[in-house]
Amino acid sequence: VAAFILQLIANGISMGAIYALVAVGLSLIYGVLEIVNFAHGEFLMLGGFVAFFAVGTLGLGYWPAVLIAAGAIAILGLLLFDTLLHTLKPDDFQKGILLTMGISMILQNGTLYLLKATPRSITTQYGYDAVEAGDVSLSVLRVIAILVALAAIAGLHAFLQYTRSGKSMRALAQNRFAAIMVGMRPRVVARTVFVIGCGLSGLAGGVLAPIYTVDPLMGTSYVFKAFAIIIIGGMGNIWGAISAAMIVGMTESLAGGLGSVVLQDALAFVIMIAMLLVRPMGLFGRGMRV
Amino acid sequence: MSAAKGLKIVLAVVAAALAHVTWAADPIVIGISTTLSGSAAFQGQHDRWGAELAIEQINATGGVLGRPLKLDIQDNACNPAEGVNSVGKMLENKDLVAVSGAMCSSVTLALMPVMQRANVPFLVSSSSSPNITEGAGVGGNTWTFRAGPSDATMGVALARYLKSNSPFKKIAILGENNDYGRGGAAALTGALKPLGISVNSVEYYDKGAQDYTTVLTRLKLAKPDAIALYMVGADQVNFLRQYRGLGMHTPITGRPELDSLVEDHIKSGTLSGATSVFQYSSQVDTPANRAFVKAFKAKYKEDPLLQAAITYENVQILVAAIKRTGTVDHRAVREALVNTDYASMMGARIKFDQNNQAHNNVVILKVVDGAVKVVATPGS
Numbered sequence: 001v002a003a004f005i006l007q008l009i010a011n012g013i014s015m016g017a018i019y020a021l022v023a024v025g026l027s028l029i030y031g032v033l034e035i036v037n038f039a040h041g042e043f044l045m046l047g048g049f050v051a052f053f054a055v056g057t058l059g060l061g062y063w064p065a066v067l068i069a070a071g072a073i074a075i076l077g078l079l080l081f082d083t084l085l086h087t088l089k090p091d092d093f094q095k096g097i098l099l100t101m102g103i104s105m106i107l108q109n110g111t112l113y114l115l116k117a118t119p120r121s122i123t124t125q126y127g128y129d130a131v132e133a134g135d136v137s138l139s140v141l142r143v144i145a146i147l148v149a150l151a152a153i154a155g156l157h158a159f160l161q162y163t164r165s166g167k168s169m170r171a172l173a174q175n176r177f178a179a180i181m182v183g184m185r186p187r188v189v190a191r192t193v194f195v196i197g198c199g200l201s202g203l204a205g206g207v208l209a210p211i212y213t214v215d216p217l218m219g220t221s222y223v224f225k226a227f228a229i230i231i232i233g234g235m236g237n238i239w240g241a242i243s244a245a246m247i248v249g250m251t252e253s254l255a256g257g258l259g260s261v262v263l264q265d266a267l268a269f270v271i272m273i274a275m276l277l278v279r280p281m282g283l284f285g286r287g288m289r290v
Numbered sequence: 291m292s293a294a295k296g297l298k299i300v301l302a303v304v305a306a307a308l309a310h311v312t313w314a315a316d317p318i319v320i321g322i323s324t325t326l327s328g329s330a331a332f333q334g335q336h337d338r339w340g341a342e343l344a345i346e347q348i349n350a351t352g353g354v355l356g357r358p359l360k361l362d363i364q365d366n367a368c369n370p371a372e373g374v375n376s377v378g379k380m381l382e383n384k385d386l387v388a389v390s391g392a393m394c395s396s397v398t399l400a401l402m403p404v405m406q407r408a409n410v411p412f413l414v415s416s417s418s419s420p421n422i423t424e425g426a427g428v429g430g431n432t433w434t435f436r437a438g439p440s441d442a443t444m445g446v447a448l449a450r451y452l453k454s455n456s457p458f459k460k461i462a463i464l465g466e467n468n469d470y471g472r473g474g475a476a477a478l479t480g481a482l483k484p485l486g487i488s489v490n491s492v493e494y495y496d497k498g499a500q501d502y503t504t505v506l507t508r509l510k511l512a513k514p515d516a517i518a519l520y521m522v523g524a525d526q527v528n529f530l531r532q533y534r535g536l537g538m539h540t541p542i543t544g545r546p547e548l549d550s551l552v553e554d555h556i557k558s559g560t561l562s563g564a565t566s567v568f569q570y571s572s573q574v575d576t577p578a579n580r581a582f583v584k585a586f587k588a589k590y591k592e593d594p595l596l597q598a599a600i601t602y603e604n605v606q607i608l609v610a611a612i613k614r615t616g617t618v619d620h621r622a623v624r625e626a627l628v629n630t631d632y633a634s635m636m637g638a639r640i641k642f643d644q645n646n647q648a649h650n651n652v653v654i655l656k657v658v659d660g661a662v663k664v665v666a667t668p669g670s
Binding site: 007008014015111116117122139141142187212215221252253261265 | 329
């Protein structure tokens with residue numbers, strides 16, 4: 001039974017890391033741009049397909065495929081920003097929701113039309129290997145997912161903290177008016193944020209693709225949970241999103257393992273509702289304090 | 291009668307005749323409600339293809355009653371509420387003769403009363419929940435017909451096979467948290483108990499889940515001799531990948547879909563020794579099935595799944611009934627369907643019992659040496 005609990009904890013950590021990787025890009029985009037990006041799940045799905053084709057068609061290994069997925073989705077983000085999203089004004093909250101929902105539907109149904117609903121599997125050089133410690137085992141791909149999530153979060157933190165571009169993002173998130181007053185160009189900052197956010201979701205797609213399967217509808221299952229997570233953590237707060245992701249991953253694993261698996265998927269939303277009742281601003285409140 | 295009045299009458303008669311001619315060429319519409327989105331969309335695609343192939347072949351030989359057939363295909367997203375919406379539009383169409391659907395048992399169960407109220411014949415596609423038979427036919431929903439077997443009879447066929455061909459003493463069941471998974475789990479449990487095989491763990495998961503580590507960890511703890519699956523499509527592929535990732539070797543049974551989606555796991559030996567009871571296999575060696583598989587592969591480049599086969603035969607059964615009664619009147623077609631006697635490509639004859647349930651043959655599939663073999667085709 002001790003091994004069973006330890007295994008559940010290990011599973012919880014890996015699920016939490018995966019959720020964090022998915023939620024952090026969503027949180028970043030909301031924190032700075034105040035755009036609720038409903039297309040986030042579809043970016044993740046496209047990242048998964050890019051990785052699928054990189055491995056399956058081009059015969060690349062795991063790491064090039066994951067990096068290409070992140071890069072390709074970042075470029076897609078750049079194109080979408082310069083053609084559509086830059087038109088959003090700071091107070092166009094509803095317009096942003098409609099626009100990203102529209103993009104999400106077009107991407108999902110377009111992919112469904114072109115690639116069909118057949119779920120695809122990727123087998124990389126890591127195959128089905130597992131890391132074992134006593135009775136606890138975790139697949140190598142999940143261990144890598146945890147490490148990639150940590151690296152991505154550390155990288156994002158360093159970027160926001162120490163680079164000029166990152167500082168201007170925080171400035172814009174904290175006080176948009178003052179940031180413009182001192183000569184920051186909101187469109188340039190917004191574009192960078194959107195591209196990074198999209199790149200992160202492409203990265204998540206690439207990392208998840210070999211663990212699960214890739215199909216045009218996979219994005220939906222992540223995006224709503226990611227929304228619950230960023231609401232629990234405090235909309236737009238990156239550390240809040242990460243903490244909430246770990247809380248949700250761990251609760252799901254323990255409650256599912258010791259209680260009932262059927263309740264697992266509802267838990268994120270139960271926590272979200274409880275959080276909204278007790279502390280409507282989320283764990284870490286609003287605004288991006290990094 | 292004045293000349294003008296005479297001319298009017300002639301014109302009216304001509305117009306009526308012309309109207310009749312155009313009406314006669316109007317297509318007869320068959321509604322298809324299936325799952326074209328969500329994690330079972332792959333199966334829904336085969337459902338759709340089966341129907342499309344059937345009407346293409348029938349239209350090529352002149353249609354029915356001199357009218358071509360046309361499909362009205364709607365997505366039900368494997369969701370009962372969407373399912374009811376999916377047939378709403380169809381039922382307003384005066385050319386609709388019957389509906390085949392809805393693949394997911396929960397949706398089929400939701401559509402049954404809708405179809406009964408509308409007095410439109412409803413041919414159940416691949417849904418296998420035993421509750422459908424219980425609600426249909428004499429004393430219940432007389433508009434619902436199911437040509438495919440139910441999980442109750444498939445569970446009995448599998449239990450008998452496992453009793454005489456496997457050493458299993460205790461089995462764990464993993465099913466979707468809906469009418470398919472719960473119905474299947476109950477049916478298999480009921481069939482195994484009298485034969486002395488116990489069920490030591492029953493787990494349900496929410497359809498469309500990506501992560502199965504929790505449920506796998508629980509199954510590992512239960513240490514069953516075999517795991518019976520009632521899950522479809524992308525869910526099952528995801529499950530098997532993670533089952534393999536955890537290095538598990540507990541044999542799989544129940545109703546796993548041993549098709550092209552899991553080819554990798556069949557070849558690699560992950561699924562070695564797995565057994566499955568199924569409504570259909572493209573390997574069934576009858577002339578009718580060989581012809582169907584050949585036509586299907588030529589058109590869609592994939593082997594047909596059971597969804598394609600059942601809906602293909604549903605259309606054929608319906609067309610045969612329309613031909614027998616010579617009209618597309620809903621009541622007449624329903625009466626004709628009751629007297630169905632159709633030679634299925636599975637080798638049995640499809641005749642509906644008093645619950646409007648047919649008793650076609652089923653297949654027991656087994657993974658042997660990295661390939662799927664039909665090891666038995668018991669009746670149901």
